[in-house]
Amino acid sequence: MTADIDEVSDRTFDYVICGGGTAGLTLAARLSEDSDVSVLVLEAGGTNLDEAGILRPGSWGSHFANADWTWPYKTVKQKAVDDTEYLWFRGKGLGGSSQINFMVWAKPPKEEIDDFERLGNPGWNWKNYQHYVSRTEGFVAPSDGKLDDILKVDFSSWEVGREGPMEISFPGLVDEVERCMVQTLRNAGIPSASQPLSGDPNGICLVPNTYDPVKNTRSYATTAFYTPVADRPNLTVLVHATAHRLNTREAANGKLSAASVEFEYKDRLYSVDAAKDVCLTAGALKTPHILELSGIGRKDILDKISVSLKVELPGVGENVQEHLNLGVSWELKDTVDFETADLLRDPTHAAKHLELHSKGLGLFTKAVIGFAFNPLKRISSLSDVIYEKAKAKIMANAHRFPPGLMEQYTIQLERIKNGAPECEVICFPGHFSSPAPPEAGKQYLSIVPAMNHCFSRGTIHSISSDPRVEPEFDPRYFEQEVDLDILVESVKWVRTLADVAPLKNLIVCEHNPGSKIANEEEIREWARKYALTTWHTAGSCSMLPREHSGVVDPELRVYGTNNVRVVDLSVVPLHFAAHTTSGNRAISDSICV
Numbered sequence: 001m002t003a004d005i006d007e008v009s010d011r012t013f014d015y016v017i018c019g020g021g022t023a024g025l026t027l028a029a030r031l032s033e034d035s036d037v038s039v040l041v042l043e044a045g046g047t048n049l050d051e052a053g054i055l056r057p058g059s060w061g062s063h064f065a066n067a068d069w070t071w072p073y074k075t076v077k078q079k080a081v082d083d084t085e086y087l088w089f090r091g092k093g094l095g096g097s098s099q100i101n102f103m104v105w106a107k108p109p110k111e112e113i114d115d116f117e118r119l120g121n122p123g124w125n126w127k128n129y130q131h132y133v134s135r136t137e138g139f140v141a142p143s144d145g146k147l148d149d150i151l152k153v154d155f156s157s158w159e160v161g162r163e164g165p166m167e168i169s170f171p172g173l174v175d176e177v178e179r180c181m182v183q184t185l186r187n188a189g190i191p192s193a194s195q196p197l198s199g200d201p202n203g204i205c206l207v208p209n210t211y212d213p214v215k216n217t218r219s220y221a222t223t224a225f226y227t228p229v230a231d232r233p234n235l236t237v238l239v240h241a242t243a244h245r246l247n248t249r250e251a252a253n254g255k256l257s258a259a260s261v262e263f264e265y266k267d268r269l270y271s272v273d274a275a276k277d278v279c280l281t282a283g284a285l286k287t288p289h290i291l292e293l294s295g296i297g298r299k300d301i302l303d304k305i306s307v308s309l310k311v312e313l314p315g316v317g318e319n320v321q322e323h324l325n326l327g328v329s330w331e332l333k334d335t336v337d338f339e340t341a342d343l344l345r346d347p348t349h350a351a352k353h354l355e356l357h358s359k360g361l362g363l364f365t366k367a368v369i370g371f372a373f374n375p376l377k378r379i380s381s382l383s384d385v386i387y388e389k390a391k392a393k394i395m396a397n398a399h400r401f402p403p404g405l406m407e408q409y410t411i412q413l414e415r416i417k418n419g420a421p422e423c424e425v426i427c428f429p430g431h432f433s434s435p436a437p438p439e440a441g442k443q444y445l446s447i448v449p450a451m452n453h454c455f456s457r458g459t460i461h462s463i464s465s466d467p468r469v470e471p472e473f474d475p476r477y478f479e480q481e482v483d484l485d486i487l488v489e490s491v492k493w494v495r496t497l498a499d500v501a502p503l504k505n506l507i508v509c510e511h512n513p514g515s516k517i518a519n520e521e522e523i524r525e526w527a528r529k530y531a532l533t534t535w536h537t538a539g540s541c542s543m544l545p546r547e548h549s550g551v552v553d554p555e556l557r558v559y560g561t562n563n564v565r566v567v568d569l570s571v572v573p574l575h576f577a578a579h580t581t582s583g584n585r586a587i588s589d590s591i592c593v
């Protein structure tokens with residue numbers, strides 16, 4: 001049961017958590033394990049409990065149209081992409097983005113978590129990361145041998161948590177699509193990654209999902225971290241409550257302490273006191289907004305919006321890092337003996353598969369599981385050229401970088417040189433590409449190159465002191481040319497897979513980008529125009545030394561404050577090659593030990 005306003009307004013809780021999403025609910029569940037502390041979660045959206053459209057896997061993207069489940073954030077015009085404004089959907093309501101995401105449970109290469117420590121964050125290394133994440137994982141290996149012939153993996157050897165509250169498993173429907181994809185990648189010379197969930201995803205991997213294998217439904221922050229503990233007397237959750245700003249005072253040690261949180265509920269303002277910590281978990285897009293409105297951030301930004309500066313932290317809303325993707329799709333022959341997600345666009349087929357889902361069958365029990373993580377040098381002969389060009393440009397501009405960025409770029413260049421598996425490809429069972437839309441009655445397969453180590457850095461800043469005015473989201477796509485160079489090489493490699501069996505035997509033609517996009521310049525132009533966010537934005541309140549533009553210390557405490565913590569993807573100092581939900585669990589678990 002969620003709370004009423006009377007149970008919250010003007011009361012005091014030990015911990016006030018702003019944002020009941022992926023990280024916020026994990027944190028609340030962990031903190032409230034101690035029955036001596038009281039925990040409050042303020043969530044701007046609703047509860048969205050037991051919504052079939054959320055629980056049903058295979059409904060990718062359909063949530064975007066539902067204003068109760070999704071925030072329709074939008075970027076500012078992107079200069080390098082013809083002034084395009086991009087939609088940056090995020091989950092709204094309990095569970096946050098974990099209620100609308102694609103359910104992929106992937107984990108980064110161990111070196112990339114160790115890089116957090118190299119950047120000045122003692123204790124933030126793979127060993128600890130794996131410890132925290134495995135407390136969440138409730139991995140269930142396929143019991144019926146259905147993946148044995150595809151994967152050839154002994155799941156008992158996987159180092160993955162098996163006792164945690166989040167069901168992680170392979171989906172109900174794994175068929176020829178996955179067999180075709182994996183075999184094609186194998187025939188293209190890509191090795192298998194045998195330990196994708198324990199720090200070595202390099203190669204082909206079938207990645208499990210946040211998927212309940214018994215009910216064939218989505219597992220997410222709500223099912224794992226809210227529903228099972230909702231009746232704890234020391235846990236209070238207020239929905240439709242939007243945190244606006246922290247009311248702070250200067251403490252005896254000269255630092256700022258947050259005494260209370262001002263929030264909006266049904267068009268009225270309220271306040272709630274925090275005896276211990278205020279934890280910001282509004283996600284990488286909104287957490288910097290709350291800090292700035294509370295007077296913590298860049299002086300020039302706060303001056304512009306007439307908010308008085310309490311703690312000057314030039315890193316707030318900076319160092320924003322994105323993952324990008326760009327699908328290549330092929331039209332399939334009529335004779336293929338499997339069905340793809342394309343059929344769900346047809347109402348008759350969708351109705352049939354809804355019925356099947358109630359029996360644990362059909363396309364709605366399908367998920368995205370086929371992946372390969374490749375070093376650039378494995379898929380492109382231009383890896384050294386791209387490295388040298390990027391390095392020369394970085395060295396030439398080093399004097400312009402904010403403190404701390406050069407250290408990040410040094411690691412990013414090393415990753416290219418040392419063959420870090422940064423070029424991901426995602427096998428999607430259906431149409432997932434632009435600009436040509438799918439044609440009715442046709443089926444497609446897509447292989448989606450994804451960029452995980454973008455060099456471009458964006459910003460997220462408030463443009464008004466009115467909390468209802470969204471901040472300006474500016475990812476600065478392709479500001480660094482190396483991002484486009486690497487993406488183009490990935491696209492070129494993916495297109496060559498059309499000549500590799502078994503894929504080549506199943507396809508009629510390339511649908512996107514299509515045969516008209518042939519030479520280097522055309523591919524470059526297509527990639528620049530049609531690359532999309534993977535919704536993995538991170539870094540907007542980076543955990544770095546303060547002199548390196550850091551916002552939080554290794555305990556996730558905001559510099560210059562006694563009790564303000566940021567506990568979501570905002571703190572990632574340098575992005576990693578993995579989907580982000582697992583990282584978020586580690587972040588929220590880390591402060592509870």
Ligand SMILES: Cc1cc2nc3c(=O)[nH]c(=O)nc-3n(C[C@H](O)[C@H](O)[C@H](O)COP(=O)(O)OP(=O)(O)OC[C@H]3O[C@@H](n4cnc5c(N)ncnc54)[C@H](O)[C@@H]3O)c2cc1C
Pocket residue numbers: 018019020021022023024042043044045089090091092093094095096097098100101102103104105106241242243244281282283284286290534535536537568569570579580581582584
């Ligand atoms: C469409 C989509 C697909 C994705 N696919 C995958 C995938 O397959 N695998 C994967 O690992 N990752 C995926 N991701 C990314 C992953 O889901 C997110 O990185 C992760 O869920 C972010 O967690 P968070 O806690 O930082 O933010 P969120 O989960 O977004 O939580 C933030 C919460 O804060 C609330 N909020 C915002 N502002 C306020 C405020 N002022 N006051 C109170 N509450 C507030 C929001 O309503 C929300 O509930 C996807 C994301 C999206 C959007």
